[in-house]
Amino acid sequence: xxxxxxxxxxxxxxxxxxxxxxxxxxxxxxxxxxxxxxxxxxxxxxxxxxxxxxxxxxxxxxxxxxxxxxxxxxxxxxxxxxxxxxxxxxxxxxxxxxxxxxxxxxxxxxxxxxxxxxxxxxxxxxxxxxxxxxxxxxxxxxxxxxxxxxxxxxxxxxxxxxxxxxxxxxxxxxxxxxxxxxxxxxxxxxxxxxxxxxxxxxxxxxxxxxxxxxxxxxxxxxxxxxxxxxxxxxxxxxxxxxxxxxxxxxxxxxxxxxxxxxxxxxxxxxxxxxxxxxxxxxxxxxxxxxxxxxxxxxxxxxxxxxxxxxxxxxxxxxxxxxxxxxxxxxxxxxxxxxxxxxxxxxxxxxxxxxxxxxxxxxxxxxxxxxxxxxxxxxxxxxxxxxxxxxxxxxxxxxxxxxxxxxxxxxxxxxxxxxxxxxxxxxxxxxxxxxxxxxxxxxxxxxxxxxxxxxxxxxxxxxxxxxxxxxxxxxxxxxxxxxxxxxxxxxxxxxxxxxxxxxxxxxxxxxxxxxxxxxxxxxxxxxxxxxxxxxxxxxxxxxxxxxxxxxxxxxxxxxxxxxx
Numbered sequence: 001x002x003x004x005x006x007x008x009x010x011x012x013x014x015x016x017x018x019x020x021x022x023x024x025x026x027x028x029x030x031x032x033x034x035x036x037x038x039x040x041x042x043x044x045x046x047x048x049x050x051x052x053x054x055x056x057x058x059x060x061x062x063x064x065x066x067x068x069x070x071x072x073x074x075x076x077x078x079x080x081x082x083x084x085x086x087x088x089x090x091x092x093x094x095x096x097x098x099x100x101x102x103x104x105x106x107x108x109x110x111x112x113x114x115x116x117x118x119x120x121x122x123x124x125x126x127x128x129x130x131x132x133x134x135x136x137x138x139x140x141x142x143x144x145x146x147x148x149x150x151x152x153x154x155x156x157x158x159x160x161x162x163x164x165x166x167x168x169x170x171x172x173x174x175x176x177x178x179x180x181x182x183x184x185x186x187x188x189x190x191x192x193x194x195x196x197x198x199x200x201x202x203x204x205x206x207x208x209x210x211x212x213x214x215x216x217x218x219x220x221x222x223x224x225x226x227x228x229x230x231x232x233x234x235x236x237x238x239x240x241x242x243x244x245x246x247x248x249x250x251x252x253x254x255x256x257x258x259x260x261x262x263x264x265x266x267x268x269x270x271x272x273x274x275x276x277x278x279x280x281x282x283x284x285x286x287x288x289x290x291x292x293x294x295x296x297x298x299x300x301x302x303x304x305x306x307x308x309x310x311x312x313x314x315x316x317x318x319x320x321x322x323x324x325x326x327x328x329x330x331x332x333x334x335x336x337x338x339x340x341x342x343x344x345x346x347x348x349x350x351x352x353x354x355x356x357x358x359x360x361x362x363x364x365x366x367x368x369x370x371x372x373x374x375x376x377x378x379x380x381x382x383x384x385x386x387x388x389x390x391x392x393x394x395x396x397x398x399x400x401x402x403x404x405x406x407x408x409x410x411x412x413x414x415x416x417x418x419x420x421x422x423x424x425x426x427x428x429x430x431x432x433x434x435x436x437x438x439x440x441x442x443x444x445x446x447x448x449x450x451x452x453x454x455x456x457x458x459x460x461x462x463x464x465x466x467x468x469x470x471x472x473x474x475x476x477x478x479x480x481x482x483x484x485x486x487x488x489x490x491x492x493x494x495x496x497x498x499x500x501x502x503x504x505x506x507x508x509x510x511x512x513x514x515x516x517x518x519x520x521x522x523x524x525x526x527x528x529x530x531x532x533x534x535x536x537x538x539x540x541x542x543x544x545x546x547x548x549x550x551x552x553x554x555x556x557x558x559x560x561x562x563x
Contacts, residue, residue, distance in 0.1 A: 101141025130245030211407025281448025
């Protein structure tokens, strides 16, 4: 009888979990004030799925799982089950958690796999097609999160299954993405895919994904084995074997999530809790905050020439270090302690001179004497749990390949390795043998899910997509709030800029103040105006004033929901 009642309970809960969804009539909410349970994500329907878990008695971890699964359906450009990600959390009990479910190189991978017979890189092979994919980690990451959650997995996945099976109305931005990607989808897939149709997509059209629904149902029914073994795993391997990919059944079965020690450090009375290696983001974030503090960034006016120049020079130094020293800590020794030490960073920023531009051609990594498509979710609950999750397929729509019969997009994360020392990846990032391809190795990442604590209580939950612009965008959001006292809305929506050592260019969003651009150009910087940098999801909690403010970035369909 107990088994019978368990089944009935789960069925009722699943029904409740899907009852509120209105996939054909929804809008984007950009701001939330004074709600205690909040989900901020890249899509309204995904945020709604997370909030429903909170309303059913779940916590922030339940919401994180449900939101990620829903994003795999409603935001296929980056939401995924065929990619990977990082989770950083602070629990109501005061525990800090870092889960690494980054993709790994297959067992048959080797450091020269994207080079021709003359040793020249064939870069398209690491960017498109089945050979570009690492072994996906997202589904394993969801199950590694489950012990911190309260609801059964069948409840958490139910909204995603419903959205895939019955469909949802695409936004104008999604319609444009599908139309713009039609040719590359047709090039890389021999079978019809859900994102391609004969006539152009338009806002309000319904996207139905029956193959993805069936894949999600297998995960619901069989757990981890519903993805990494059995029917789905066979579909993945069959697709690889038919299209020169190298992921095997043993690669899938042997994938494991790594529980890492969070990177935690102080900044002006706050504690920053962020992702350690294999993310470069946490190290870069710490370097940037410490170096700019040494030169009193807060005294330089917001968006002034002086503040932008200081941040640019700190970014130049941090990314030079990234290229030289960083890689998967399970494979290479990385001098993390030295890289973030006060003494080292004081020496690194010592040559900064206000009004005098640096040059990347003259900038190398420090001397140490010792051996953009991504999506972010920020969540809090009334109990005091805070979760920051950044997941990725790497490029927009990943490798542009959909697993035949399974209906999900595979990542192209192999491009985040250094396919050859000194050769930039698609984001322009340079690396060396420390980030070379090796079987079972995790590729270096820029994802920077971050929680800021005040008196050991969550103060900020923040993160963004954007490739190498991720750590610089998270840095700017933090200093916008802490140093420049901007409102959460302005901290997110004010225009951003970025520098990454190579190329030696200051990238600015197209609405950045022209006076600052002109001054930097006169000073000798190369400034390039570009489109949006990231899509930051921010929650700011003022425990003293008992207020909560959440912001979904203006730059996309991002959405905040709560109660």
